[in-house]
Amino acid sequence: MSDVSRTALITGAGRGIGRAVALRLAAAGHRVALTARNRDELDETAKLCDGPAIVVPADLTAQGSVDDVFAMVEAEFGPVEILVANAGAGNSAPIARITDLDWQRMLDLNLTAPFRCIRRAVPTMVDAGYGRIVVVASVASKRGEPYIAAYTAAKHGVLGLVRSAAAELARTGVTVNAVCPAYVDTPMTTDTITMIANRTGRSPEEARRLLADKQPIGRLITSEEVADAVWFCVANPGVTGQGINVDGGAIQS
Template sequence: MQARTVFITGASRGIGAALARGLAADGHRVALAARDGDALVELAAETGGLAVPLDVTDGAALPAAVAAAEAALGPIEVLINNAGVSGSAPLARTDDALWARTLAVNLEAPFRLCRAVVPGMVERGFGRVIFIASNAGLTGYAYTSAYCASKHGVIGLCRALAVELARSGVTVNAICPGFVDTPMAQAAVDTIARTTGRDPAQARQALERLSPQRRLIEPAEVVHAVRSLLPEAARGINGHALALDGGQTLY
């Protein structure tokens, strides 16, 4: 596969870090964007990538981050919108701050990054835009109205851009994992344990039982799904929201 310049948000841990390691190992040039400066610098040193300190909610900082990545590594050919936050609360206790923060990180930032990066892809006649969404964008979960709304929005954005860019050489797709074995899933385990009185093992099992496979998704599975979208031979995969959840959305 041809080496590409890849820009990954939320790259310092979890799925983002797995993507950084996996795609760098494949020979791609990786720009790693995240707020966590120390972890980001360490990961960049490990992978040979470029650390791009960035708060994705700072709209004014996005063009400069893109410009820095392109100056160092070349034009961005693959944009992976991975940064995300989650929070849970009943509707009556979902305050404006939780709602605004969730949509700012999960939906507004990917929109602005696409706006900054995609025109160059179109001009060059090649690009891959990949959203790391969630199966929460394909269904609904109680106590996560802000998160579900943000991920449904991401999938809508993905599909709209896929149609808009269909003749440009740029494809736009979303990967929709279930619970992935990352710090974000551990935070969900901790919340279940705290609110239900279960021990951590029981709380983890509660998440695992959501999947017909009775397990969490591994970060490496997300990396594999992303890899499959990168080759020229994948150009017909466009506007797809791939459920990566062991069949959870089927029942």
């Protein structure tokens, strides 16, 4: 339990990592504002939270939606003091088959939406002398893999954004970090498993093992393990500008 209850906004909070982060912050005594596109999933997350929680459905890639979400949170809970930019998605295709639409969709969701959230959060955080910004990035922020060029480019970009923002805000009381998971046991990974099975003829079990074996520990990362890393970034004011790997030892840094 934290000594001070603060207002936290979690994007992509309807399921998976976002839900685990919301529960972790709520358990610490913070007020949580939950946003994603699916209201039913958000409502379920809110029911699971221990403490005040509000649901703000939105598509953060839509023009003006970030400002609208922040305004609703501020009206209910006050200024956002903790921002966890978790919303994201991936796609897979050889470079020659990546369409302009696919490329732009990856940039819009994985890079531009977090940028807009950070831009909107920073002024009130700086004025207050306190802020915690955590972007859920990916190990794809630090290495390249075949067939995910658009996703990887966006995730490399968002890690650069985190590092630059952290340097700019270092003396203001605002920290900015990224958490970089490998394959996490979430609905997003389940979708990836289905795609691999459909494209390769492997069974879903074989496809799941293929992804699990990418981590040296031999299993998928859990959402709770990622949420713990997010909490570390929130709780420790001496940590900023970092990309913290939660990947079972895949990238040693």
